[in-house]
Amino acid sequence: MTETTSPLLRVRDLSVTFPHHGHTLTAVDGVSFEVSRGETLGVVGESGCGKSTMGRALMRIVEARTGSVELAGVDLTTLRGRALRETRRRMQMIFQDPISSLNPRRRIADIVAEPLDAWKSAAGAEREATVERLLREVGIDPALHGRRYPRQFSGGQCQRISIARALAMRPELLICDEVVSALDVSVQAQILNLLEDLKAEYGLTLIFIAHDLAVVKNISDRIAVMYLGQIVELAPAQVLYDAPAHPYTALLLGSALEADPDQPRERTVLQGEPPSPLDPPSGCRFRTRCPDATDLCAREAPMPRDVAPGHRVACHFPRRRAD
Amino acid sequence: MSDQPLLSVRHLSTTFATPAGPLRAVDDVSFDLDAHETLGIVGESGSGKTVLARTLMGLQPRLNVEVTGSVQLAGHEVVGASTARLRELWSSEVAMVFQDPMTSLNPVMRVGRQIDEVLRVRHGMDRAAARARAIELLDLVGIPSAAQRYRAYPFELSGGMRQRVVIAIALAGQPRLLIADEPTTGLDVTIQAQILDLLDTLRAQLGMSVVMITHDLGVVATRTSRLLVMYAGRVAETGPTGDVFRHHRMPYTRALLESSPKLSNAPHTRLAAIPGQPPNLARVGPGCHFAPRCDLASDRCREVAPALEPTERPDHLFACWHPLRTPSETPGASS
Numbered sequence: 001m002t003e004t005t006s007p008l009l010r011v012r013d014l015s016v017t018f019p020h021h022g023h024t025l026t027a028v029d030g031v032s033f034e035v036s037r038g039e040t041l042g043v044v045g046e047s048g049c050g051k052s053t054m055g056r057a058l059m060r061i062v063e064a065r066t067g068s069v070e071l072a073g074v075d076l077t078t079l080r081g082r083a084l085r086e087t088r089r090r091m092q093m094i095f096q097d098p099i100s101s102l103n104p105r106r107r108i109a110d111i112v113a114e115p116l117d118a119w120k121s122a123a124g125a126e127r128e129a130t131v132e133r134l135l136r137e138v139g140i141d142p143a144l145h146g147r148r149y150p151r152q153f154s155g156g157q158c159q160r161i162s163i164a165r166a167l168a169m170r171p172e173l174l175i176c177d178e179v180v181s182a183l184d185v186s187v188q189a190q191i192l193n194l195l196e197d198l199k200a201e202y203g204l205t206l207i208f209i210a211h212d213l214a215v216v217k218n219i220s221d222r223i224a225v226m227y228l229g230q231i232v233e234l235a236p237a238q239v240l241y242d243a244p245a246h247p248y249t250a251l252l253l254g255s256a257l258e259a260d261p262d263q264p265r266e267r268t269v270l271q272g273e274p275p276s277p278l279d280p281p282s283g284c285r286f287r288t289r290c291p292d293a294t295d296l297c298a299r300e301a302p303m304p305r306d307v308a309p310g311h312r313v314a315c316h317f318p319r320r321r322a323d
Numbered sequence: 324m325s326d327q328p329l330l331s332v333r334h335l336s337t338t339f340a341t342p343a344g345p346l347r348a349v350d351d352v353s354f355d356l357d358a359h360e361t362l363g364i365v366g367e368s369g370s371g372k373t374v375l376a377r378t379l380m381g382l383q384p385r386l387n388v389e390v391t392g393s394v395q396l397a398g399h400e401v402v403g404a405s406t407a408r409l410r411e412l413w414s415s416e417v418a419m420v421f422q423d424p425m426t427s428l429n430p431v432m433r434v435g436r437q438i439d440e441v442l443r444v445r446h447g448m449d450r451a452a453a454r455a456r457a458i459e460l461l462d463l464v465g466i467p468s469a470a471q472r473y474r475a476y477p478f479e480l481s482g483g484m485r486q487r488v489v490i491a492i493a494l495a496g497q498p499r500l501l502i503a504d505e506p507t508t509g510l511d512v513t514i515q516a517q518i519l520d521l522l523d524t525l526r527a528q529l530g531m532s533v534v535m536i537t538h539d540l541g542v543v544a545t546r547t548s549r550l551l552v553m554y555a556g557r558v559a560e561t562g563p564t565g566d567v568f569r570h571h572r573m574p575y576t577r578a579l580l581e582s583s584p585k586l587s588n589a590p591h592t593r594l595a596a597i598p599g600q601p602p603n604l605a606r607v608g609p610g611c612h613f614a615p616r617c618d619l620a621s622d623r624c625r626e627v628a629p630a631l632e633p634t635e636r637p638d639h640l641f642a643c644w645h646p647l648r649t650p651s652e653t654p655g656a657s658s
Contacts, residue, residue, distance in 0.1 A: 046511040047482075154600050184367035184538060189582035189596035196591060211511060218584040218592055237590040255516040257541030259583045261568045269520060270513040273481050 006073070007034035008205050009058070009173060014067035016050070016057045025278050027053040029229035030067070032304075037172075040199065040206040042220030042237065044213055044252070046274055050229040051209045055175045058207070059093050060084065071173065089119065092166035096178035098158035102150040108161050109135070109146035115168040134164040137201075138194060156187035160194065167202060174199075175207045180215060192219055213256045217241055222310070225249045228277055228285040231304070235311040245307050245318040248286045284316065292317050327398070328355035329532050330379070330500060335392035335402070337371075337378045343605040348374040350556040351392070353631075356549075358499070361526060361533040363543030363564065365579070366553035369601045372536045375553070376504045378402075379534070380419055381409045397499060414445050414496030422505035424485035428477040434488045435461070435473030441495040460491040465521055483514035487521070494525065501526070502534045507542060519546055540583055544568065549638070552576050555602050555612035558631060562639030572634060572646035575613045611644070619645040 016028040028050045035041045043051045056062045058069055060076060069076045074087055095101045102111055112131050116122045122130050135142040138160040150158055159179060166174060176195070180188040196219065199206055210216050216223060216237075223240045225233045225248065233246040244250040251270035257263075272289050275281055283301050287293040296316050304314040337349040348371045356362050366372045377383045379394055381401045394401035397416050401409070421427040429437055438457035442448045448456065454473070461469035464487040477485055486506060493501055503522060507515040523546055526533050535547055543550060543564065550567045552560045552575065560573040571577055581595035599616045611628055614620040624644050631640040 046513060156600060184601075185540070185579060186367060186582045186597035187600060189584070189594035190598075192584070192594055193596055196593070212584075213512065214584040214586045214588070217586055217590060218588050218594065220590055241586060252513065253586070255513040256586055257512070257516065257519070257539065257544070258586055259540035259544050259568075259580060260585070261544045261565045263545055269516040271517070273483060273514065 008037040008039075008072055009035040009207075010068075010070040011058070012068045012070075014054065014057060014069060015065045016053050016062055017065045020278060023278050026229055026280070027277060028057060028064075031226075031229075031231050032067075033224055033231060033234060035173075035205055035207065037205055038199075038203060039222065040208055040220045042216035042223040043207065043209040043226060044211065044216050044223060045226035046252075047211065048228075048274060048277060049226040050277070051226050052177050054226070055093065055177050055207060055209050058175060059088065059091060061093070089115075089169045090171055091173040091175065092169065092171040093175040093177065094159070094162050094166050094179050096181055098155055098162050098179075098182070099150060101162055102158055104150050107147050107149060108140075108153070109142065111150070111161060112164045112168060114165060119169065121169070130168065134167055135161075137167070137198065138164045139190075140164070154187075156183050156191060159183065159191055163191075163194065163198065167198065170202065171204070173205045173207070175209070177209045178211065179208075181210060181212065188215070195219065213253060214258070225252065228274060228280050230285060230314065231312075232286065232315070233311075233313045234304075235308075235313075239308070239311055243319075245311065245313040245320075246286075246315045247290050247292050247317075247319065250319060251289075251291075284314075286315075329358045329360075329397055330356040330534075331393075331395040332379070333393045333395075335375070335378060335394060336390070337374050337383060338389045338391075340387040340389070341605055346605045348556050348604060349378055352551075352553075352558055353392075354551055354558070354561060356500070356532055356534065358532055359526070359530060360549065361523075361535060361547045363547035363550045364534060364536045364553060365538065365540060365543055365550060367538055367579075367601055369555070369604065370553040371556035371604075372538075372553050373504055376419065376502050376534065376536050379502060380413070380417060382419075414441060414498060416498055417500040417502065418493035418496060418498040420486070420489050420493050420501065420503040420506045422508050424482060424489045425477065427489055428485060430477055433474050433476055434480070435475075437488070438492050438495055441492060445496055456495075457491075460494055461488070463494070463525070464488070464491045465517075466491075481514075482510055483518060486510065486514075486518055490518075490521070490525070494529070497529065498531065500532045500534065502536070504536045505538070506535070508537070508539070515542075522546075540580060552579065555607065556604060557612060557628075558640075558642065559613065560639075560641040561631070562634070562636065562641075566634075566636050566639045570634070570636065570639070572641040573613075573643045574617050574619050574645070574647060576641075577647060578616075611642070621645065 012032050014031045018025045045051045057064045064077055109131050112134050113127055116127055132142040140160055180191050208219050220237045223237050224231045227248050233249045254268045255270050275288055281288050283299050284297040287297040302314045302316045304312050307313050307318050333353050335352045339346045364372045378390055390402050399412055435457050438460055439453040442453040442456055458469045458473050466472050466487050507518050547564050550564050551558055554575050560576045578597040582597055597616050602612055610625040614624040629642045629644050631642045633640055
C-alpha cells in the first residue's frame, strides 16, 4: 500500500446483467470498492459468484448496466472510441487458459509485440529490443524461443508469454483472472513469484481473481469475498483469514484443504451449493446456507458496513474476533 | 479376508510406442494396498498417475501399449487378463471415478438409468429392483430428493451433483476397491470438501479400499493413510502420509510441499518454486528424472537412477542418491 491518497481504481455500484431466456441474470450486483496504487486486491468466491464477470466489466469487455469505474479519476464507463482505447492501455488483463489466449499461428515474439504494433509505439530495432527485454523479464530466452509458436510451450511458459504481452504497454493496473489455476503447483509458484517481482519492478497495481484461497492469501494485500454477485466481505488479507466476520467467509475458509496432515479433520464444511443467480433468495443472499440466519435475514438485505477500519462486511450478524 | 493385501502391484511398467520412440509412462512401480486403506497417489501432470490408475483397472488400449509386471487384485491377475475376465472384476471388485463428471456420464441418458444399467447388466436385477436400488444409491451419495433426481439428465445437475452420480454408479457393484482419479479437480473448494468427506464416509461404511489420485497435496493430507509420490513415471517416495509430509527424504517431495501456497503464510510470502518443468518422457536420460530440476543433483544422479530404499521408519521408502536428513534441512547443507 502506498501513501497516495486518491485510489488508482474506484468502482461504484457496478452491476452487470445478462438476458437469459427471457429472464435477467444479475451476474454482478452493486459492487463497490477501491484499489490503491501499488496494492494487490484479491477477489475470491465459488464459481458463478461473478468474480470473472466483474473483472471483465472493469475492462469493459462486458458492459456494466449501472455504476462507474474510475481509473485515476477518469470514468471508463462513459468513455467511447479513441478516449476509451487510450485509457484502456493503462489496464491489462491476463486469463486462465494461457494456451488459448495466444494466437496459435503467430510466433511468440510477434505475439508480445502485438500491443506495440497496434499502438505503433515501437518499430524496427526498438520494437525488437522491447520484445527481447519483455521476454527476458518473464524468464523466456528471446534468442532461443522468440521464433517459436505457442504450441511448442508448456502452460506455464504460455502464461509467462501472456504476462509479457500484457506488460508491453506498461500498464498501471493488471487484472489476473485465475491465472494459475490450470498450472501444476511447482509452476504455479514460479508464476506467483514472477508476478510479485514484476509488480515491484513496474509499480503495478493488481486485481487477482481466483478460487484458491491459499493462492489469494499469498499474493494479496486486501481480499474481497464475493457471493452471488455481491461483495460480502472486504478486509486486509491477514485480518480476513484470522477473523472472518461474514459466516460465508468463515465457512469458505473451513472448506479449504491444506497440505498439512495435522489440519483438524473435524471442520465445519459449507453444505449445499449456491442458489441460482436467476432466482436469488430474498434478503441476504447467503441466508439459505447460513447457520446463523434469522427472519431478519430473509426480510432485509444487509447493507455493507465497517466492523473495523478497512474491514467491511454485509451481514446482519457479523462474527466478532474471538478474544 | 486373508492377510494378503487387497491390491498388490509388482514392477508395473506401462510403455507407449510413440513416433518419438518408446515412452515409459509408468516405470517399475510396486506397492500394496490393504483392505479398508486409503492410498494417495500424488504427482504433477505427466507424472504417470492417471496411466497408473488405468493400468490398475486394465483400461489402457492394447494397441501400441506394453504392460509388464503384475497387478494382483483380490487374488486375480489384471495384467494380460482378457476383456471378459476384466469385466468380471470391474464393478464387483474394482470401480473407478474419473475427473470430469460431465464427460464420464452419458449426456442423453437420465442419470437413474445410467445407474440401473450397471445393476441390470452386471447383477441381473429386474427393472423395478434396479430402480429401487438406484434411488437408494443416489440417496447414499447425498443427492437430495433422490427419486426425482433419478429422472434428471446430467446437464440438469451441478458439477458436484454429477460427481455424486458418478460415485453412485461406481458403488453399484459394491466394489472392494474404488479408484478415484482427481475426483474433485474442477469443483469449488466447498463442494470439494463435501465430495471428499462423502468418499471417506462411504469407504468406512462400505468397507472399501480407496486409491485417490490427485495433484493436490491438500486432498491427500488428511484423508489418506499412505502416500505414493510420483515423478516422471517413477515412485519418488512412499510411506505413511504423516511420515511423507513430516520426514520426507526425497528433494522432489520437499519441493512439492514447499511450492504449495498455504493459508497460514503471511501475504507476499515468497514460494519455493521448482525451476524448470517436468521432463518429456520420450527423451529422458538414464539417471534420476528429477535431476535436471534438483539443486542437490550430482553426476551420479544424472547417470544412474536411484532405487527405492527404506528409511528407519517402517514402510517409508524413497529413491534418491542425496536424501534429505530432515525436512527442514537447507539445500546447501548436505553437499
